[in-house]
Amino acid sequence: MSLSAQDCTQSHAIQSQEPLQDIDLASAQDYTPEDAPVSEPLTGKERAGVNLTWGIIGVLIGFLVIILCIFMWGEYQFFTAMRETQNLILTNQVAHSDVLVQLTQQRSDFRSFWFDTLQLILLNVLFPTLTALLGYVFGTSRNSSS
Secondary structure, three states, X not given: OOOOOOOOOXXXXXXXXXXXXXXXOOOOOOOOOXXXXXXXXXXXXXXXXXXXXXXXXXXXXHHHHHHHHHHHHHHHHHHHHHHHHHHHHHOOOOOHHHHHHHHHHHHHHHHHHHXXXXXXXXXXXXXXXXHHHHHHHHHOOOOOOO
């Protein structure tokens, strides 16, 4: 007994003891699916809501990129200062512990300030605004069946 595309498993075909049936393709007809329904164009308020939402998303992305650049600049400045401090320590021009403690404290203060600023602006301003706009856009969308 040979397996064909209609068989699921060989055991199923053996248990049923039914002859295999081929699909008759001669009587098949072409079928073209109906076009998907297209919604009506957005009204002025809906379009304004969508555009405003995209604007807020753009501001969010821009703000994140700016903060990321500030963090990278701060890390670059820190590592540059560490390299200069190590050179000064090797030449015995600077006391060892005091400069390193100040440098790490400045780095910590810099990072915490910008992280708090990021959190304040994102969580308290941009995300609630985006949530409200998305609620407006999806809340005012029309249902074509009503």
